[in-house]
Amino acid sequence: MFGYDWIMLAIMSGALIIGGVVKGVVGLGLPIVSMAILLNFLPPLTVLGLMVAPILITNMWQSLRAGNLLQPLGRFWPMIVMALIFLFIGAELIVGMDTAVLFAVLGCFVVIFSATNLMKPRVHPLKPETEKWAGPLAGALGGFLGGITTIWGPPMMMYFVMLKLDKDTFVRTIGLAWLSLAVPLTFAYWRNGIFAGDVMPLSFAACVPGMIGIRIGEKIRDRIDQETFRKAILVVMFIIGLNLIRRAVF
Secondary structure, eight states: OTTSOHHHHHHHHHHHHHHHHHHHHHSOOHHHHHHHHHTTTSOHHHHHHHHHHHHHHHHHHHHHHSOOOHHHHHHHHHHHHHHHHHHHHHHHHOTTOOOHHHHHHHHHHHHHHHHHHHHSOOSSOOOHHHHHHHHHHHHHHHHHHHHHHSOOHHHHHHHHHHHTOOHHHHHHHHHHHHHHHHHHHHHHHHHTTSSOTTHHHHHHHTHHHHHHHHHHHHHHHTTSOHHHHHHHHHHHHHHHHHHHHHHHHO
16 A cells, blocks of 8 residues: 555554654644654655645644634744745755754754753743744744754744743644644645655545544643643653754764
């Protein structure tokens, strides 16, 4: 089926379910978790194409369940606009690009940030005047990273953590931002040939295990409190940082 044996299809499904569970709990993590597994078995460009439809569909689902999206849009639109611009820049540069240095620098920064906040939580959120430049900067960094890897989360995650958003606002904001990027990413990867040919039906089929995972994760999130949610986000960020460093090395 889809040109792969059942063992490989089972590995793909398992990777997507695990990634979906993480996304269901903390609002993100599907591509980074699933890709960390799948890159051990499939070529990078195949994995990127495979992840396109699950990213799009799960973010649509998350946005529809998040409630009023106009509230975060009024606050975070500058970040989203910058992310969209740099998403297309990254998608155009991906072919033949050496991303090792970018992965290493960003990975180290994410690891240090998450570890520090786990050991000593930040007491005060960012000031409004800081948000004016920090949001667009996080969006630009996240968009560029997303264009070359489909993983735009780390810079914007750090920004949201520093804002100390409550659990529901965090998930609602991520739902809006991630969907805003997932739609143009799909178009950009179709345009440059990554999301095309035989990988397209496989990618849409991959939405099924992805959604199974996200539903399991949502049920877990409903049962945890705000502090546990904050720690879960930081743990996921720490793992993401380590994986980025790994990708820079091998």
